[in-house]
Amino acid sequence: MAETPVIKFENVSRSFGIGPVLEDVSFEIAAGQSTCLIGPNGGGKTTLLRLMLGLIRPNKGTIQIFGSRPSRVRKRVAYVPQHIRFDPLFPVNALDIVLMGRLDHLKFGRYCDDCKNTAQEALAEVGLSDVAQRSFADLSGGQRQRVLIARALACKPELLLLDEPTANIDLSVEARLLETLEKLRGKMSIIMVSHDLDLISHITSDYVLCVNQHVHRHAVADLTGDVIREIYSSERRVEHEKKTLHKQGDHSHCDHS
Amino acid sequence: MTDFFQALLDPDAAFLRHALFAGLIASFTFGIVGSYVVARRISYIAAAIAHSVLGGIGAAIYFQRSYDLPWLTPTIGALAAALLSALIIGIVSLTAKEREDTIIGTIWAAGMAIGLLFIHYTPGPAVNLESYIFGNILFTTRADLIITAVLGLSVILISLLFYNKLLAVCFDEEFARLRGVNASFYYLLLLCLVGICVVLLVQLTGIILAIALIVLPAATASRLTSRLSKVMVIAVALSMLCTTGGLAISYSSQTPTGPVVVLIAAGLYILSLPFTIGRARLRKKSSP
Numbered sequence: 401m402a403e404t405p406v407i408k409f410e411n412v413s414r415s416f417g418i419g420p421v422l423e424d425v426s427f428e429i430a431a432g433q434s435t436c437l438i439g440p441n442g443g444g445k446t447t448l449l450r451l452m453l454g455l456i457r458p459n460k461g462t463i464q465i466f467g468s469r470p471s472r473v474r475k476r477v478a479y480v481p482q483h484i485r486f487d488p489l490f491p492v493n494a495l496d497i498v499l500m501g502r503l504d505h506l507k508f509g510r511y512c513d514d515c516k517n518t519a520q521e522a523l524a525e526v527g528l529s530d531v532a533q534r535s536f537a538d539l540s541g542g543q544r545q546r547v548l549i550a551r552a553l554a555c556k557p558e559l560l561l562l563d564e565p566t567a568n569i570d571l572s573v574e575a576r577l578l579e580t581l582e583k584l585r586g587k588m589s590i591i592m593v594s595h596d597l598d599l600i601s602h603i604t605s606d607y608v609l610c611v612n613q614h615v616h617r618h619a620v621a622d623l624t625g626d627v628i629r630e631i632y633s634s635e636r637r638v639e640h641e642k643k644t645l646h647k648q649g650d651h652s653h654c655d656h657s
Numbered sequence: 658m659t660d661f662f663q664a665l666l667d668p669d670a671a672f673l674r675h676a677l678f679a680g681l682i683a684s685f686t687f688g689i690v691g692s693y694v695v696a697r698r699i700s701y702i703a704a705a706i707a708h709s710v711l712g713g714i715g716a717a718i719y720f721q722r723s724y725d726l727p728w729l730t731p732t733i734g735a736l737a738a739a740l741l742s743a744l745i746i747g748i749v750s751l752t753a754k755e756r757e758d759t760i761i762g763t764i765w766a767a768g769m770a771i772g773l774l775f776i777h778y779t780p781g782p783a784v785n786l787e788s789y790i791f792g793n794i795l796f797t798t799r800a801d802l803i804i805t806a807v808l809g810l811s812v813i814l815i816s817l818l819f820y821n822k823l824l825a826v827c828f829d830e831e832f833a834r835l836r837g838v839n840a841s842f843y844y845l846l847l848l849c850l851v852g853i854c855v856v857l858l859v860q861l862t863g864i865i866l867a868i869a870l871i872v873l874p875a876a877t878a879s880r881l882t883s884r885l886s887k888v889m890v891i892a893v894a895l896s897m898l899c900t901t902g903g904l905a906i907s908y909s910s911q912t913p914t915g916p917v918v919v920l921i922a923a924g925l926y927i928l929s930l931p932f933t934i935g936r937a938r939l940r941k942k943s944s945p
Binding site: 453455478481489499503508 | 835883
């Protein structure tokens with residue numbers, strides 16, 4: 401029997417007040433595989449991640465993570481959110497935040513020594529051991545982002561979801577982060593939202609998922625400048641979809657016969 | 658000021674000792690709960706709960722006198738109103754986030770309106786509203802002291818037991834939820850702690866000034882340190898300083914206690930402002 405896929409979407413639709421954000425989305429990510437989500441802003445990438453986390457439910461269709469409902473397997477999944485949507489003046493230090501990754505092991509009072517060690521290891525993994533006691537407010541944007549990644553690593557996840565982790569950090573930090581992610585790729589599945597082709601090649605050499613109301617697979621090798629432009633330009637989105645369907649053998653939308 | 662300390666030893670001035678102890682015990686709750694309130698930026702919720710307490714006080718006095726229920730004291734009414742308001746605001750803000758400010762305003766005004774109506778219809782001698790609105794710690798009785806101690810201890814115990822979970826929920830509710838923490842429960846728990854804290858404050862500073870003692874010591878402490886547990890310790894110490902100092906000054910100068918306590922807290926906060934500026938400069942220097 402084949403291994404249970406990490407993620408399986410079947411005919412999933414989700415709309416918010418204004419209209420559908422995702423429509424009839426079906427895809428599967430096999431066990432142990434990592435990939436990237438690309439697509440224009442407002443295309444539904446973050447919604448897709450939130451569906452995977454079970455933070456929102458689909459209007460139609462089914463979602464399985466490790467073969468179960470997303471809300472049932474949350475402890476095996478970790479999430480690094482996109483924005484720096486945190487109050488920078490909140491009184492916590494870096495280690496306090498990373499320890500939150502061990503919340504599911506906490507009953508009352510203090511974190512156990514094991515949890516503290518795990519948190520320290522996670523901080524070391526992102527190269528921030530020396531600022532463990534530093535306040536969140538005193539860290540740079542890149543350091544804050546890495547603290548959030550360390551917090552996700554402290555969860556010891558089997559599936560790591562990252563929403564544009566490099567959006568707010570400089571190049572030298574990015575290089576280091578990529579090194580970290582590449583190392584982690586062997587241990588867990590990584591799904592990363594990114595616009596950066598360079599980055600994508602560090603996560604997957606196989607295919608990416610293009611998210612823009614619908615979800616299509618693209619081989620990384622096919623991601624030429626033209627394809628990228630098509631994906632990101634909304635006027636040409638329809639055309640792009642037709643072509644993709646054409647490639648997949650569905651000619652119902654094609655102009656030629 | 659020395660006459661205050663002499664009076665503390667006077668066997669006939671039990672009221673002053675009661676007031677001092679009540680202030681010191683309650684300081685633990687202001688310091689601890691206030692730190693959460695400042696960190697999570699919910700001081701407006703605390704203010705709304707404080708004002709709505711008048712509804713509970715008015716209702717308690719009305720039913721106590723109309724139906725001869727001596728056990729139904731204003732403190733019990735205040736506690737019930739504070740917890741009810743905390744739960745209503747919490748549940749509405751959890752289920753319909755965009756309406757949070759509306760419900761805060763509604764609870765704030767409706768609570769006071771209910772209180773004023775009940776007091777209007779209360780039979781018997783006129784109710785002294787002023788002591789609830791502006792507080793009077795010098796009227797603290799032994800029974801009040803026991804209630805203060807019980808409520809204060811429960812707040813301290815809950816805050817210590819659930820410190821890390823409350824911290825996580827305040828910092829990032831969504832993440833806490835993803836890690837299997839019942840974030841809604843802990844948010845409501847926090848608002849209930851705020852409610853209890855407010856009830857203790859009503860006696861000390863009254864409804865209107867209550868918010869000052871929840872927010873100011875914790876805000877001052879936040880200027881001096883950047884870790885919630887340390888903020889709490891400093892805020893408790895500052896609250897003790899404010900309540901004791903306020904009591905001493907007001908006793909010596911024959912002025913109302915509540916406003917003096919609040920002004921000391923406000924003064925300390927203003928004095929702390931240069932510290933943040935100092936830290937910000939330091940940060941600029943150290944970062945490349």
